[in-house]
Amino acid sequence: MEVCEMQNTEELLGLLRDRGKRGLPLKRVYRQLYNTNLYLSAYGRVYRNAGALTPGVTDETADGTSLETFDTIITALRQEQYQWQPARRTYILKKNGKKRPLGLPTWSDKLLAEVMRMILNAYFDETFSDHSHGFREGRGCHTALREIYHTWKGCAWIIEGDIADCFGSLNHDLIISALAEHIQDGRFLNLVKKLLDAGYMEDWKLNKTLSGTPQGSILSPILSNILLSKLDRFVEGELIPRYNKGEKRRENREYKSLMHRAYRLRKKGQKEAAQKLKQQAQKLPSQDPQDPDYRRLRYCRYADDVRHLTGG
Secondary structure: OOOOOOOOHHHHHHHHHHHHHHOOOEEOOHHHHHOHHHHHHHHHHHOOOHHHHOOOOOOOOOOOOOHHHHHHHHHHHHOOOOOOOOEEEEEEEOOOOOEEEEEEOOHHHHHHHHHHHHHHHHHHHHHOOOOEOOOOOOOOHHHHHHHHHHHOOOOOEEEEEEOOOHHHHOOHHHHHHHHHOOEEOHHHHHHHHHHHOOOEEEOOEEEOOOOOOOOOOOOHHHHHHHHHHHHHHHHHHHHHHHHOEOOOOOEOHHHHHHHHHHHHHHHOOOHHHHHHHHHHHOOOOOEOOOOOOOEEEEEEEEOOEEEEEEEO
């Protein structure tokens, strides 16, 4: 993808969205990390976060950020010598009283990760399923619930799935493989691999990360969505077509009979009796919920929470 190094952020992201929508691969995307405009946009996004002034394993924070900060990162990238720092491990309490690990990256790592997130999100969001709602702009719990409310009719069973320790258990090789299906740039893929392998510091001891995406990393949500989109495609492309059966349910005979009797009574002028039969019929489904020749499987995912509906 040939673009000017100092291209406007929105123009560049627009080009990436277009390539994602058209299913075109990303080439030479690593060189977009030299674009200072992307770091200015990233700074505007990350600086507003509550953790902008929280240090990682170094004392570096958002305070004192300048164009020189961006130049230092870009120079290291040009020389392919950028080194992700291990995240500083801390813990936060969950509602159930247990503790969840959280990694605190350095400020430079946050900036670079946000630039990479912007690039990946612009391209990949256009490829994601309409049934995926987690960690996507303009989507969330409310859109997932809206989809279920408006489209999941005739529910017989709802199967709930939850990927335990999702961020912490994702396979590094599978993540890189999923990226490589669309990104034809070894330097960019290697930079992501280095992030995944950067490890974390706890009690001043370096720990390796053999699996999972860094807890607390800006890139973790988009990387997990990229990998889990393969699950979306499998369900939508294989499971649903294999399971679904029939065009529409057959009519409910009892409902049809009551409505027909009500119609005949009304024609005879017995409106009160007809109305009673109609009200009785309206308590029944108009279609046969037990039709053996009709069944449907529906699917919805919010991050690592999956819902399947079966109806038939």
